Amino acid sequence: MSILISSGVIVIAIAIANILAKFTPGISNTYINLAMGILLGLIPFTDKLILDFNNEIFMFAIIAPLLFFEGQGTRNFTVRTQAKTIIGMSVVLAVVTAILVGWSINLAFGLVFPFTLVMAAISTPTDATAFDSVVEGRKIPEGVGNNLKMESLFNDATGIILLAAGLTWLQTGHLSFGLNVSNFLISAVGGMVFGGVFGYLVMLFRQMLVRTKVNVISSQTIIFLLTPFLVYYFAEEIHVSGIIAVVCAGLISNSEASRSRFSSSHQFHLGTQLMLFISEVLNSFVFVTLGITLVRIVRDNFHEITDSLDWLWIGIIIYLVSLIIRFAYAKFIIHNTVNDAVVFALGGIHGAVTLAMVFSVSSQVVGKTNYDLLILIETIVIILSMIVPTILFKFILPGIPDDSDILKQVDEIRDEMVKRGIACVNEMDIDKNVRKSVIYDLRDQNTKNGMRDFLHQWRAVNQNRFNFDEKQRLDERRALMYAFDVEREYLHDVSLEHRFDNNYLYALHSEILLSESLVLDPINQQD
Missing domain, CATH: 1.20.1530.20 (Na+/H+ antiporter like fold)
Incomplete structure (x- = not known):
């Protein structure tokens, strides 16, 4: 002991x-x-x-x-x-x-x-x-x-x-x-x-x-x-x-x-x-x-x-x-x-x-x-x-160059990436509660959801307000996958500009893929 x-x-x-x-x-x-x-x-x-x-x-x-x-x-x-x-x-x-x-x-x-x-x-x-x-x-x-x-x-x-x-x-x-x-x-x-x-x-x-x-x-x-x-x-x-x-x-x-x-x-x-x-x-x-x-x-x-x-x-x-x-x-x-x-x-x-x-x-x-x-x-x-x-x-030894400016640009890219993902979801013909849930999840990618937003969502889950039926669940997955595709396409376009080391963009790609696995992979899904 x-x-x-x-x-x-x-x-x-x-x-x-x-x-x-x-x-x-x-x-x-x-x-x-x-x-x-x-x-x-x-x-x-x-x-x-x-x-x-x-x-x-x-x-x-x-x-x-x-x-x-x-x-x-x-x-x-x-x-x-x-x-x-x-x-x-x-x-x-x-x-x-x-x-x-x-x-x-x-x-x-x-x-x-x-x-x-x-x-x-x-x-x-x-x-x-x-x-x-x-x-x-x-x-x-x-x-x-x-x-x-x-x-x-x-x-x-x-x-x-x-x-x-x-x-x-x-x-x-x-x-x-x-x-x-x-x-x-x-x-x-x-x-x-x-x-x-x-x-x-x-x-x-x-x-x-x-x-x-x-x-x-x-x-x-x-x-x-x-x-x-x-x-x-x-x-x-x-x-x-x-x-x-x-x-x-x-x-x-x-x-x-x-x-x-x-x-x-x-x-x-x-x-x-x-x-x-x-x-x-x-x-x-x-x-x-x-x-x-x-x-x-x-x-x-x-x-x-x-x-x-x-x-x-x-x-x-x-x-x-x-x-x-x-x-x-x-x-x-x-x-x-x-x-x-x-x-x-x-x-x-x-x-x-x-x-x-x-x-x-x-x-x-x-x-x-x-x-x-x-x-x-x-x-x-x-x-x-x-x-x-x-x-x-x-x-x-020389210092490693300050990458704060680059990281600031990466954050801006992340914000734009999420913004485009949300925009495509807003154009979809889906249930409004499903849309709200998906947009909340996408906003979490760049931590734009504050504690008040989180607690609101937490209470909603406990009150069973997100108890989607099979069609709504399918729409939710479809909307998230569509948003992820749009986000990846945007990152691909940015990579072609060769503004900085692609490793920063690979990290964003990786985050999207991990998020995608939480949506698609049965092992990672949570009800």
Whole structure:
């Protein structure tokens, strides 16, 4: 029951934060969610309702589906053609960064190298979601953005293996290079194979169902939603990387979706909408949770924070050394321009997985003092990795052109579109009550109906004033279809003028088609 209450409080906070974000267009949703999490942590009543952070549940319930959906949004072909670059960024760059960062902290502060390696390993994974938030409203070079996305999809496993190596070294005093390399290969390659095979078998099963008379959309949707959880759980059970497994299963699902979207259009549309909805909620969940956790970290470690500033300087050094290494890798290995190399360096943003890895070592780091120090250091790394690029990208990256004028024109087109649809309905010889109902529905396309109009219609429905007979229902459908045809014809004429990107007009076309499906499709109709 506690976990339901805790999750419920966070989900309500997400809903409120995302509404508030509409009033602050210059600030990313991520920061609003982060602020909402901090507020929840500061209020004693809500803080008590929310459970302590559990890294295993977090990885299983939040990160696994997020990475699965991220993989599903990535083309298999892209991964295959960039395999060498991906391995370089997610393995070579991650290992080199961890070693050099750990060595730098070892020299500067005299901490034992195994412990500094643990620090560096935890700050290895990067977060594509956090990166998207800091570049919102900025135009990022396509190649750099793609590299950062690929890196974040695959470098989590490297960080986890490095962390395991550092912890073993810290606890036993010995580092087995051969064993760690073999563990990495087993974990990474095993995760790829398991995720690919599992995803392939699920795809075959789902496609066999789709192409038979026993296909059930609800069952298919359940299988789709359960896939990332099952992949992650079983991968971890056989001791391979659950992170890489869910990414690879998602990649398989991407190829499936591109070649089966019309075999069951209802199922595909529902799956797409659920994926977008769940991804948005889980992304927000990550940052609300991060905000709550940051408040608790500061509160629980207040004495350590005030007694010494070593945690602050170590966190800053980890971030700066990582920046230098990432810049050098992008400039001299990937051969980016200086500007692109700077963007790549700053784009290594840390978030959810780093947070989960910190809490995963609570029972394995020797001494509470070391663990408290570790938490504070990684908190600084996370905060710096988000704040610094948010500020610098405003000077480095060009802003996305303001499309407010275009959107105003699109609204004018929408108004004219609806106006023409209503005009054609007024010319039809149909019952006046049917005409009123149809015109109300058409006016809803551009939200011209106010609350008074809605409440009037709502009362009319409750009083059964729209209880049309069969002929009236047929006229209502016919009138709406005729209006939609007129609206589409108008949009086609506008598209021939080539005034702006047709994607804006495609969005209007899509709205009309969705409205049309509500009229014609028996599954979508409501009596």
